Amino acid sequence: MAKLNHLFVCQDCGTSHSKWSGRCDDCGAWNRLVEETVRSKPGSKKIQTEAFFSPLSAIDEDILRQQKRLVSGIEEFDRVCGGGLVPGSVILVGGDPGIGKSTLLLQLVAALSAVANCAYVSGEEALSQLRLRADRLQVNKAAVHMAASTHVGHIINALEQLPNLALVIVDSIQTMAVESLESAAGTVSQVRASAQEFITSAKKKGHVVILVGHVTKEGVLAGPRVLEHMVDAVLYFEGERNYDYRILRSIKNRFGATDEIGVFSMENQGLTEVKNPSALFLANHQQEVSGTAIFAGVEGTRPLLLEIQALVAPSYLASPRRTAVGWDNNRLSMILAVLESRCGISSANRDIYLNVAGGLKINEPAADLAVAAALISALKNRPVPVGSVYFGEIGLAGEVRSVNHTEIRLKEAEKLGFSNAFFAVPRTPKKNKQTFGDASIQVHPLRYVLEMV
Numbered sequence: 001m002a003k004l005n006h007l008f009v010c011q012d013c014g015t016s017h018s019k020w021s022g023r024c025d026d027c028g029a030w031n032r033l034v035e036e037t038v039r040s041k042p043g044s045k046k047i048q049t050e051a052f053f054s055p056l057s058a059i060d061e062d063i064l065r066q067q068k069r070l071v072s073g074i075e076e077f078d079r080v081c082g083g084g085l086v087p088g089s090v091i092l093v094g095g096d097p098g099i100g101k102s103t104l105l106l107q108l109v110a111a112l113s114a115v116a117n118c119a120y121v122s123g124e125e126a127l128s129q130l131r132l133r134a135d136r137l138q139v140n141k142a143a144v145h146m147a148a149s150t151h152v153g154h155i156i157n158a159l160e161q162l163p164n165l166a167l168v169i170v171d172s173i174q175t176m177a178v179e180s181l182e183s184a185a186g187t188v189s190q191v192r193a194s195a196q197e198f199i200t201s202a203k204k205k206g207h208v209v210i211l212v213g214h215v216t217k218e219g220v221l222a223g224p225r226v227l228e229h230m231v232d233a234v235l236y237f238e239g240e241r242n243y244d245y246r247i248l249r250s251i252k253n254r255f256g257a258t259d260e261i262g263v264f265s266m267e268n269q270g271l272t273e274v275k276n277p278s279a280l281f282l283a284n285h286q287q288e289v290s291g292t293a294i295f296a297g298v299e300g301t302r303p304l305l306l307e308i309q310a311l312v313a314p315s316y317l318a319s320p321r322r323t324a325v326g327w328d329n330n331r332l333s334m335i336l337a338v339l340e341s342r343c344g345i346s347s348a349n350r351d352i353y354l355n356v357a358g359g360l361k362i363n364e365p366a367a368d369l370a371v372a373a374a375l376i377s378a379l380k381n382r383p384v385p386v387g388s389v390y391f392g393e394i395g396l397a398g399e400v401r402s403v404n405h406t407e408i409r410l411k412e413a414e415k416l417g418f419s420n421a422f423f424a425v426p427r428t429p430k431k432n433k434q435t436f437g438d439a440s441i442q443v444h445p446l447r448y449v450l451e452m453v
Ligand SMILES: Nc1ncnc2c1ncn2[C@@H]1O[C@H](COP(=O)(O)OP(=O)(O)O)[C@@H](O)[C@H]1O
Pocket: 095, 096, 097, 098, 099, 100, 101, 102, 103, 104, 136, 266, 267, 268
């Protein structure tokens, strides 16, 4: 007789509680505990009875696998994965509904089906809908195995019938359900159990599994914070509704660098790769306007030039407004304080707005110097020197700290026709001015923000 277990599972962090309460003890979220019933089948308990040791030099299976990555030829995707998909790995692709996850992954399987055996399982769309999308994306000739199902057991059985399977897309994990759980698809227990089944099959058979996960409004994968720990890589597909570009970003990757990005543009026939994103983001840049500065950034291993805009307006509020879009508000306040105390540039009685053009978000502290340049320019109402880029972290003493990837940043700026670069003096004496001396870009190493003023 199957035993029924009643559990209360937090839909935010996935912790199981034996009793209901208004607040999750683990993560502190309110009203997120949902009763889920687990039917444990008799005899389904797996007990591991053996463990093995083997010499380090003999463990070459995984290494061999990793060397044979599946390369799709969609460079923006391959790079974010660390140079292709590693056989036997499991990847979670998260993003807002409608952002283009299904589109991207259908294009991916279509591209890979030329060299490997691929399957695409949809729990969200009927086969006819998938076919219509494939027609629109002009990939309807691709030899991809398609299925529409939400039943994990059936899917895994069917996958085992496919010879030499290399990749399976599960779209989305929130629609999948395993039989042994009574709770509805999309609950934490179902998401976790379904993912576990796919992960086990990937590790056993050596194929790649890509799980699609929808993100909640708060920006977390619905329930699956637990999933992030279970999978090998987590990629986020993001973008702004009002812009055509989409960014695929690696948040976690056991087989490659994190913070790597791939840039795509959403067109009628699907996603196209953007090989030179800096040019895209600087397209509307006007040099003669005060309050703008170009930041020479690096996302992962790739340089990305972005425009930072600052606007200063007289304030009639007791505490003037400080608003940053695409940049950390606390960091904005810090830089304003440094400008006031170390450079004598006051922003009292003025509202300040800061914006990263194109709707992008910057996490690098290296943008400090560009933010400072935009703010100084706005506060003094004078444009920054023509053709300048900025990068460097600012410390509380008003010092400019060096950041990594100086060469990459300078090269990109040079390639896009910039003539001046303001940045921190590199830490190692070897990499002084001379290193960049032969470049056509004029370098201005700084020690203090004050030197820029
Ligand atoms: N017939 C169409 N023509 C052009 N673009 C479309 C069409 N149908 C859908 N799209 C675009 O594709 C997007 C949906 O992408 P999709 O891959 O289904 O997103 P997700 O899987 O992340 O929910 C829509 O937001 C829209 O921009």
